[in-house]
Amino acid sequence: MPIHEQNLIRPENIITNEELEIDGIDVSGHWSTFIESRVVTDYNEDIEDEVAALPGGEYINRCWQCGSCTNSCTVNAVNPDFNPRFWIYLVRMGMESELLRDKDIIWQCVSCNKCTYSCPRDVNPEGVMKALSHWLELKGHTPKSPSMHFDEEFADQVFSTGKIEEGRVIRGFFQRTGQPLIQDWLVELVKRLIRHMPVKLLMTMGLANFVRPRTRDWGRAQAAIEEYVLERDAANRKALGLDAAGDH
Amino acid sequence: MSEQKDLKRVAYYPGCALEGTGHAYDRSTRAVGKELGLDLVEVENWNCCGAMEVKNIDPKLQTYLSSRVMSIASEDMGFDTVMAPCNGCYHNLKKAEYDLTNDPENVAVTERLSEKAGHPTYKPGSVETIHALDWLKRAIGEEGLKERITHSLKGLKIANYYGCMYTRPRHIFPEKDQGPGSESTLQPHFMDDLLEAAGAEIVDYPLKTACCGGAHTLSDSDTSTKLVLNLLEAADECDADIIATECPTCHSGLEMHQIRAETKLGKKTNAKIVYFTQLIGLALGMNARTVGIHENVSDSINFFREKGLA
Numbered sequence A: 001m002p003i004h005e006q007n008l009i010r011p012e013n014i015i016t017n018e019e020l021e022i023d024g025i026d027v028s029g030h031w032s033t034f035i036e037s038r039v040v041t042d043y044n045e046d047i048e049d050e051v052a053a054l055p056g057g058e059y060i061n062r063c064w065q066c067g068s069c070t071n072s073c074t075v076n077a078v079n080p081d082f083n084p085r086f087w088i089y090l091v092r093m094g095m096e097s098e099l100l101r102d103k104d105i106i107w108q109c110v111s112c113n114k115c116t117y118s119c120p121r122d123v124n125p126e127g128v129m130k131a132l133s134h135w136l137e138l139k140g141h142t143p144k145s146p147s148m149h150f151d152e153e154f155a156d157q158v159f160s161t162g163k164i165e166e167g168r169v170i171r172g173f174f175q176r177t178g179q180p181l182i183q184d185w186l187v188e189l190v191k192r193l194i195r196h197m198p199v200k201l202l203m204t205m206g207l208a209n210f211v212r213p214r215t216r217d218w219g220r221a222q223a224a225i226e227e228y229v230l231e232r233d234a235a236n237r238k239a240l241g242l243d244a245a246g247d248h
Numbered sequence B: 001m002s003e004q005k006d007l008k009r010v011a012y013y014p015g016c017a018l019e020g021t022g023h024a025y026d027r028s029t030r031a032v033g034k035e036l037g038l039d040l041v042e043v044e045n046w047n048c049c050g051a052m053e054v055k056n057i058d059p060k061l062q063t064y065l066s067s068r069v070m071s072i073a074s075e076d077m078g079f080d081t082v083m084a085p086c087n088g089c090y091h092n093l094k095k096a097e098y099d100l101t102n103d104p105e106n107v108a109v110t111e112r113l114s115e116k117a118g119h120p121t122y123k124p125g126s127v128e129t130i131h132a133l134d135w136l137k138r139a140i141g142e143e144g145l146k147e148r149i150t151h152s153l154k155g156l157k158i159a160n161y162y163g164c165m166y167t168r169p170r171h172i173f174p175e176k177d178q179g180p181g182s183e184s185t186l187q188p189h190f191m192d193d194l195l196e197a198a199g200a201e202i203v204d205y206p207l208k209t210a211c212c213g214g215a216h217t218l219s220d221s222d223t224s225t226k227l228v229l230n231l232l233e234a235a236d237e238c239d240a241d242i243i244a245t246e247c248p249t250c251h252s253g254l255e256m257h258q259i260r261a262e263t264k265l266g267k268k269t270n271a272k273i274v275y276f277t278q279l280i281g282l283a284l285g286m287n288a289r290t291v292g293i294h295e296n297v298s299d300s301i302n303f304f305r306e307k308g309l310a
Ligand code: SF4
Pocket: A062, A063, A064, A065, A066, A067, A068, A069, A070, A084, A085, A088, A115, A118, A119, A120, A121, A122, A123, A124, A125
């Protein structure tokens, strides 16, 4: 059985000559298959420290590469390219260009914490996935992921009122990501939802769109949180060697 | 686990979702409590626990937000137990408790924010956070419940779905995996115990603690649909009529992606998605409306009518 967890031989590095004769011997086809050697020259020794400086990444240095995280991972089961163990390896080795090949799927971690549950070294791989997504975005390697847009919409509401109202979060998220609110399956959902609903309840739910739920006297907490967030953002950017002024 | 503690009157933290999509969970939890003579006193002027979203922005902020809820329950209201039915809230309060017990940096941030916000800093150890499952299991128990069942769930085949946040990661749930009587993080069984006591037939459901992709329900809907479809198809395979839920995010994720799998992938599945508190309410003889069955998207009301439970 091959090692299926991560193949280091990339298909584009496997070379086969359809027509080849060496010293009068015909070696066409698979007789001439060879693997182009994998050369990594652009080590970035700072990545590990930078990821460790972001929330969630603190314990990345504990990893001993057992692979339990990948083996238990929910997303790995639906997409074998999603591989927390491998990414932790690349970060620790400083293999930036290899890491960037997977930059567009790292944010897809669903935070199920199966990895954290099974990690024998308390690396908190779930946290590392979040730190890594932040790192990619802060460094400008990826645009803000849909997940980050959702988190920001949600968090902004909590910071300003103490609570969220789901309808408002959903609308805000679709707006931020430029998607239409009318999606066929959402329409179907609402239709089925209201099938047996009494009018009174529907009105109460509709009302929630106008009367924002909020925590009373939240102002001081809001100010304290906003001050903290600005400080954290500046600290994160500094740790990554970026200017203090972000666009948060 | 302090079995002796009187759970007849506990602080109740519904959380944001139970005021919105999880309305039926709130409704059925309160109704069941009332029926069983258990007092739920809502935490005054509560705030969001921080959910996964604030944790993703900064975990220490989530700790602070959760700590404020526990601070109100203990300092202002004098409770030593907070009951949170939402897996997300329950998980976050537990996580905050762990962080404030073990991590000085977290303590410093929570102290600073509490002080500036003008409320007492939460002292770890002042309250015990429990889930609605712990609450019913410890306050009433299987035997107590059996005595009060008027409408046995006999003939209902149920797959119990616990999700991620109720058991993972283990270190924030020190009371679990402590031998007989305690909850298991690998094979949770509190919901099985309670619904079995209510007369239902519990199927051997292999995906009890699999993930529904709730974190990216909207931001990566295709992945969530795939994950939920697994859960639904496994339930159909086990011949379950119902998937019982204990979390508003899982519950609405299952409802939503059941429809999405149908409209986008043409995969129709049959299991009805029902909160475990709704099932217990029905078994206690409560009216289907009282426990909010009409709010369930997967049309469980007709199913319960057929079974003579609504
Ligand atoms: S489970 Fe932990 S130690 Fe093992 S590879 Fe994953 S992060 Fe590293």
